[in-house]
Amino acid sequence: MGSKSSKVQPAVRPNVKLGSLDILSQYKAILAEWSGTTDGTVVYDSNVDSKLAREFYSSVLNKTNIYIINIDERGYIFGSYFEKVIDKMDVWFYDEKHFIFSLDSKGLFPAPTRWNSKLGEQGGIRLYDKDMNKLYEVGNGEFWSGVRFGYFTIADINVKNSFNNNISFRYDNIKNTDLNGLNSPNSTFSVERIIVVQMDQEPIPQTVSN
Numbered sequence: 001m002g003s004k005s006s007k008v009q010p011a012v013r014p015n016v017k018l019g020s021l022d023i024l025s026q027y028k029a030i031l032a033e034w035s036g037t038t039d040g041t042v043v044y045d046s047n048v049d050s051k052l053a054r055e056f057y058s059s060v061l062n063k064t065n066i067y068i069i070n071i072d073e074r075g076y077i078f079g080s081y082f083e084k085v086i087d088k089m090d091v092w093f094y095d096e097k098h099f100i101f102s103l104d105s106k107g108l109f110p111a112p113t114r115w116n117s118k119l120g121e122q123g124g125i126r127l128y129d130k131d132m133n134k135l136y137e138v139g140n141g142e143f144w145s146g147v148r149f150g151y152f153t154i155a156d157i158n159v160k161n162s163f164n165n166n167i168s169f170r171y172d173n174i175k176n177t178d179l180n181g182l183n184s185p186n187s188t189f190s191v192e193r194i195i196v197v198q199m200d201q202e203p204i205p206q207t208v209s210n
Helices: 025-035 053-060
Strands: 040-045 066-072 077-082 099-104 113-116 124-127 136-139 151-154 163-165 191-199
Touching: 025 040, 025 099, 025 191, 040 053, 053 191, 077 124
Parallel strands: none
Antiparallel strands: 040 191, 066 077, 066 191, 077 099, 099 113, 124 136, 136 151, 151 163
């Protein structure tokens, strides 16, 4: 990817619904439940679209209700959700409705699992337009005594520079290795595919009982 290598505007892509995408179709119901919607549209898929960072960023910026889903080199599927519009680059953007999740944990959990930010902690995302070693980070950008914990870093596709860094520091009821079995900047992994899904803008109507 790498933002400095692209000034190409993203092409108009086919309208692919969440339920028709090979690797995510089985998770449509849970992703809809978690976001309080009914369906979603794939707005970016690194297996189909350009792997240039600019195209990934354009799929995330200025959209609401988005899932960013990573598939790593060992087949773990995990990611993050944001309800608010992400409208800035190179700064941390926080969203009280944000959460992280695992869809395929390779047996760590019997079913897809999500984790919310701890009470009093902010969870969010930073898109790195000016750092060639990072595509984005999820968690929190605050430092404690000069050290930062509670986030994961995603590097460019197929670059073994992604890592988790003590995510239990910021999220409830999660172990540091729950996303894909790894923890620490020294335990790096590569992401082979990134998918961005924008869920329906209108939430599911709530039924009022008499």
